Amino acid sequence: MITIFAGKGGVGKTTCAATSALHHSRLGEKTLAISTDATPSLSHIFGVTDNAKPARVKENLYISELGLREVKEMWDRKFGREVYEVFSSFVSIEYEDFLEFMTSLLPGMFDEFMVDYIRELDLASEYETIIWDTAPLGQTLTLLQTPTLVMRHLRMAPRIYSKLKRGQKIKESLMDIIERWHELSETNIDFLRYQVGFIMVTIPEALAIEQLDGVFSELNKFGFKVGELIVNNVVRNADSDFLLTRAKEQTGYLKYIREKFAYLKITELPMFPYELKGLERLKEAEKSLFGSAAEVVAKD
Numbered sequence: 001m002i003t004i005f006a007g008k009g010g011v012g013k014t015t016c017a018a019t020s021a022l023h024h025s026r027l028g029e030k031t032l033a034i035s036t037d038a039t040p041s042l043s044h045i046f047g048v049t050d051n052a053k054p055a056r057v058k059e060n061l062y063i064s065e066l067g068l069r070e071v072k073e074m075w076d077r078k079f080g081r082e083v084y085e086v087f088s089s090f091v092s093i094e095y096e097d098f099l100e101f102m103t104s105l106l107p108g109m110f111d112e113f114m115v116d117y118i119r120e121l122d123l124a125s126e127y128e129t130i131i132w133d134t135a136p137l138g139q140t141l142t143l144l145q146t147p148t149l150v151m152r153h154l155r156m157a158p159r160i161y162s163k164l165k166r167g168q169k170i171k172e173s174l175m176d177i178i179e180r181w182h183e184l185s186e187t188n189i190d191f192l193r194y195q196v197g198f199i200m201v202t203i204p205e206a207l208a209i210e211q212l213d214g215v216f217s218e219l220n221k222f223g224f225k226v227g228e229l230i231v232n233n234v235v236r237n238a239d240s241d242f243l244l245t246r247a248k249e250q251t252g253y254l255k256y257i258r259e260k261f262a263y264l265k266i267t268e269l270p271m272f273p274y275e276l277k278g279l280e281r282l283k284e285a286e287k288s289l290f291g292s293a294a295e296v297v298a299k300d
């Protein structure tokens with residue numbers, strides 16, 4: 001099972017992803033939580049200092065925080081030095097700088113390679129559950145636009161390369177690489193479409209809700225299916241004027257969400273009086289997200 005947690009910045013994606021990963025590991029499933037966030041929040045939330053990828057958190061639970069370095073490694077494995085060799089016959093450039101240049105040139109490449117990385121993990125069947133904690137909304141949308149960006153690039157590429165009078169052999173190898181890239185992109189989009197479940201995380205506040213519609217229509221456009229909506233930070237048991245005011249304000253938004261997304265499974269996660277960090281506190285969140293299922297799991 002592969003699940004992506006998506007949503008706007010700061011709504012609780014990492015918290016929900018970590019809670020969900022903990023739950024699945026406690027059910028006895030070998031679980032990997034992956035983050036592609038620039039700030040290492042999964043290791044922070046689980047209190048893991050080991051830099052290994054993956055790093056072990058506890059029995060059945062592993063985390064992997066991937067960055068530019070891993071993407072470069074993936075580029076290396078997928079396309080090797082072929083592109084570099086063609087490229088460096090025109091421009092004098094070191095291999096490292098070339099990789100840096102390529103990853104910055106195509107904004108969707110990072111995300112696309114991440115999808116590819118997860119797809120390969122899935123094929124290797126080492127984990128029963130993979131949970132992907134995505135970076136905030138902006139980058140999630142980049143991810144969705146990747147095929148369009150790649151296609152645009154692909155359409156231009158042959159014209160550019162055909163102008164290069166560098167011999168038929170180079171042209172052919174470039175076309176070959178582009179074709180492989182195109183296929184990779186298609187495979188990855190299909191993987192997201194058919195093998196991956198999306199869980200959207202939001203909070204009962206105006207801006208977050210306004211942005212939800214946009215994200216849902218983007219996802220629909222690509223045929224990606226959201227199976228669940230988590231509404232985080234819901235104020236419960238308000239016992240002060242401060243919280244009562246917050247709770248009252250949330251009431252309208254919660255009603256709107258429940259009606260508008262009635263076709264989805266909606267789960268509410270209360271606002272806790274403490275930050276959700278460390279296994280014990282995540283187990284509290286687990287009770288809210290998984291209800292009675294959280295109680296039947298092993299008592300560890």
Ligand SMILES: Nc1ncnc2c1ncn2[C@@H]1O[C@H](COP(=O)(O)OP(=O)(O)OP(=O)(O)O)[C@@H](O)[C@H]1O
Nearest residue numbers: 009010011012013014015136233270271272275276
């Ligand atoms: N239900 C909650 N009750 C109390 N604190 C919470 C709750 N959910 C999240 N938090 C806290 O809010 C902060 C932001 O949560 P989190 O890091 O999970 O958000 P995020 O969506 O992953 O953020 P980013 O977009 O930056 O990756 C964290 O400090 C977390 O402990």
Ligand SMILES: [Mg+2]
Nearest residue numbers: 013014037041
């Ligand atoms: Mg996060």
